[in-house]
Each structure stands twice: as C-alpha cells, then as structure tokens.
Amino acid sequence: MSQRDAGDVQVVPISEEYIESFHKCLDSVARERRYLGFIKAPSLELTREFVLSNISKKIPQYVAVEVGRVVGWCDIAPNKGEGFTHCGTLGMGVLHDYRGQGYGTRLMEDAILAAKESGIERVELEVYDSNVQAIRLYEKRGFVHEGLKKKARKLDGKYDDILLMALFI
Numbered sequence: 001m002s003q004r005d006a007g008d009v010q011v012v013p014i015s016e017e018y019i020e021s022f023h024k025c026l027d028s029v030a031r032e033r034r035y036l037g038f039i040k041a042p043s044l045e046l047t048r049e050f051v052l053s054n055i056s057k058k059i060p061q062y063v064a065v066e067v068g069r070v071v072g073w074c075d076i077a078p079n080k081g082e083g084f085t086h087c088g089t090l091g092m093g094v095l096h097d098y099r100g101q102g103y104g105t106r107l108m109e110d111a112i113l114a115a116k117e118s119g120i121e122r123v124e125l126e127v128y129d130s131n132v133q134a135i136r137l138y139e140k141r142g143f144v145h146e147g148l149k150k151k152a153r154k155l156d157g158k159y160d161d162i163l164l165m166a167l168f169i
C-alpha cells in the first residue's frame with residue numbers, strides 16, 4: 001500500500017456520525033484474533049450506547065478518520081468505583097493497512113492529553129505479551145511494565161501472557 005499523505009487522516013474526538021464506522025473498525029481489529037480482549041465487536045447497539053455514554057460523560061475517545069471512515073481509535077475510560085476514578089484504562093487499535101504510519105501515536109497523544117485535562121492521573125492497560133508493536137508504542141510514551149499474567153489467554157490452541165502497563169500523567 002502506498003504511503004498516504006499525513007493530511008488525509010484526521011484525528012478527532014468521536015461524534016455520533018462515526019459510530020457505525022467505529023463499530024466496523026473495532027470489529028475488523030477484533031476479528032484478527034490477536035490483539036484485543038474479544039474476537040468480534042459488541043453489537044452495534046451496545047457500541048452506540050458505549051460511544052454515546054462516552055460523549056455525554058466527556059470520556060476521552062478519539063478516532064482517526066479518512067474521508068468519513070474510521071481507521072483507528074483510542075479511548076481512556078476512568079475506572080469505576082470510589083477510590084479508583086483517578087485511574088483510566090486505555091484501549092486502542094488501528095486498521096491493519098493503516099498501521100506504522102503514526103496514527104496510533106497521534107490517537108494516544110490526544111487521548112492522554114484529554115485524560116489529563118479530565119483529572120485522570122494514572123493510565124493503565126493490558127496488552128498481550130506477543131504484541132510487540134503495541135508494547136513498543138507504550139514504552140516509547142513512557143508506560144512501564146507493572147506485571148505479567150502468565151498464560152492468561154488460550155486462543156486457537158495458543159497461550160499468551162498479558163502484560164500490565166501504566167503511565168502517570
């Protein structure tokens with residue numbers, strides 16, 4: 001695939017118009033069966049509820065958009081329960097053909113900035129130990145390794161460890 005002009009893809013806060021396209025993007029990455037905690041997207045209805053709730057609560061969720069099509073996302077949702085809301089959990093993904101072109105970095109930077117502005121102090125995440133690209137991206141931004149859940153996933157006959165990472169912002 002040819003390199004795109006960086007100007008072709010915009011990183012913007014998610015809005016209602018992008019919900020269906022975000023759902024397709026999420027589903028596409030989930031169906032790769034390697035990177036996310038689920039192997040297909042939740043239903044469109046549940047995804048719509050999730051996004052509308054994020055919008056109404058001003059929870060940081062950014063999407064990378066190319067002519068109306070969502071090609072990546074990053075969200076940092078505050079954890080639930082008294083005593084835990086200063087922590088946020090990061091989730092992200094970029095469509096296969098759009099990886100390695102800086103969109104993940106841009107999405108994460110915008111989401112971290114918004115998370116900081118919303119009062120989140122600690123961003124945490126879980127990543128499969130086999131997911132070298134994602135781990136590099138997080139390490140580059142200063143996330144540190146906090147622990148490892150051994151053989152936490154068994155999928156398609158293969159085990160994977162889950163690495164716990166966090167960043168104070």
Ligand SMILES: CC(C)(COP(=O)(O)OP(=O)(O)OC[C@H]1O[C@@H](n2cnc3c(N)ncnc32)[C@H](O)[C@@H]1OP(=O)(O)O)[C@@H](O)C(=O)NCCC(=O)NCCS
Nearest residue numbers: 035092093094099100101102103104105127133134136137
């Ligand atoms: C992880 C992911 C979101 C990164 O998005 P991206 O747009 O490819 O990231 P960028 O192009 O901004 O690259 C950021 C860094 O990732 C690392 N990286 C990217 N591609 C890489 C590769 N093929 N091998 C090793 N590291 C790689 C590099 O450190 C890179 O920084 P650099 O270019 O300065 O060296 C993307 O690979 C993805 O969607 N993966 C599948 C879903 C996923 O893993 N989600 C996270 C679950 S925890």
